[in-house]
Amino acid sequence: MTAHDLGVRHLCRGILTHPLGLHCDVPTGHAPPEQSHRINRFLGGLHRAVEHGATFFDTSDSYGSGHSERVVGQFLREYPDLSLQLSSKVGQIRGSAEHPYAGRHINHQLEQTLENLYVEQLHLYTLDSFDFGPGDRYLGNAIDAMRTLREVESINAIGMRGPFTHYAASPEEWAAEAERFLYLFRLIKPDVVWTRFNAFTPAVLLEGEDLFSFTARHGVGLVLAAPLAHGVLAGKNAERSRSRAKMIYPRRTGAMPPLVEWVDKGLDVLRSHFGEGPGTLTRLALRSCLQRGDQCVVVVGFSNEEQVEENYSCLGDPLTAPELAIVDDVYADLRGHLREVATRSPVKQLQP
Template identity: 70%
Template sequence: MTAHDLGARHLCRGVVTHPLGLHCEVADPGRALDGATTTSSFLDGLHRAVERGATFLDTADSYGCGHSERLIGRFLRQDPDLPLQLSSKVGQSRGTAPHAYAGRHIQHQLDQTLENLYVEQLDLYTLDSFDFGRRDRYLGNAIDVMRTLREVESIKAIGMRGPYARYGASPEEWAAQGERFLHLFRLIKPDVVWTPFNAFTPAVLIEGEDLFSFTARHGVGLVLAAPLAHGVLSGKATAWASSPRSVAPRLPRLMSCFTEGVEEALGALRRHFGEAPGTLTRVALRSSLQRGNQCVVVVGFSNEEQVEENYSCLGGPLTEHELGIVDDIYAQLRSCLQKAAARTSVQELSV
């Protein structure tokens, strides 16, 4: 990486964007918990991010039952000429259809997403689940519909999820997810892979390569989400408590089991990189941004102060030596997580 590594990146066909984007997820107002992101703080955060140069906004039809998309649409109606790239997902909400990927449901969801976002085209549309029905009965339909949407230019690029499993999953579970991903990747032939990536994400091998080398070899872009692990890696250890959806339902229980390990790891990072405000955030974001030039990182936020910290703390690239330090410390965190997961599993079995 060079000193100019925060310039525009080519994610995929027709999508060139600032490498640090926003993960836009707001709870349905009727179901919001105390501490959840409010409409005003979300819109203020969007304004600040765009002022800071953000161009890539990532959301999904399932976030807040479409509320997140509608808020972005409200923001865009104020200035429809902003040069933004919009990403959304399908596959978690099935409505009254027999399956989220059945028949014309994908088309229906896209039509609603475009209306919610106040746009005529999506830059990236991602299949947000590996569940294509029993024996993948809806997989062929999903592939055909997505390719047609790209051909008629309703979307610019097709995305699919990367390998994913619960926090603390066993190596065997992750290996199985890697095999499932490879099978679907060969059939879907996506332009982009969307995947959570942070210190707690195991290094799953795909055909003997990590996901970064694998996608680079195939000319596929990567969107990396949750780089701060819901605030844990920025030192805000209770940030997961106000998460608008249960993206990591086991994380709160696991956190209570290995809080000491987290504090130890964050302390080691502070000793290496300093105590200045935003240092931990910088380390987490930089270690994601520097994984490859085909990577775009999307970071969540709850207010404009958080956005300001994320964009102002980046500084220059980490050196190879510094990246090695980060990787070693994050590996220790994953080891702690695995041990905590094993302990909670034993406890659950004994209840």
């Protein structure tokens, strides 16, 4: 594998961007957005990311029913001269329509998204669900709507979800998801595939290739989300993970180590090789995603300025091939343990 720096990457036609972007799922809280301390901290994170060169903001109309889009739009109104690439999604909110992809609902949702974001064009618009109604009734309509929006330049690129089911799914479930993805991919012909990807994501074969080789061969970009597995791979949220493990296995803690214990054991292996400096585990998780391919853009979630600062300042130099091999081996072991846990006691809540 060649070394990947942090220069501008070509995600797809018309989208050149910093390879590390932001996943903007804003905490809602209970206070009005303009008065919320959480929102102010989130806006501070957006500002700090732009200072670090971030240009790709990823959100969805389903995050807080448009709340996240509106917060990003608030930021863009304050800084109208910024040149950013904006990504959002459609397909989860039905509203009063018969189906999220029925009739002109995609057009209506895009109009609202553009209003929320305070922009006239969306760079990437992603079909956020594989559910196109009974017998894929609305699939043709969704494809036509997306292509028309691209032709009239309301959007720059069409995205679709990558193959994904819960992390503890059986090999048969993952194979079925891959088959469904391939069927839709051939019809939709997306410019970009948006998918969750981290150490816990099982390898899925598409026409005999992994997702990275498959999309590269087809000239399709990749947006990788949840690279830190909600902080687990960065060594964060340990107490919350322990509480969660106790809820998952309330009667089996004597027979089976809690989920967090074997995750900590794997992370300790990485610490022994790479040190325990601040941001070390975060760097390994982000770099292992960033170096998967030149067509990959990684979007990482955050809630405040401090998290953004750590994510962008810890990246350092690319990992060498031997270093990547160490990280890959540890992550493969984590996946193996997850599969073992799921086999003994299947639990769909396992969603790192």
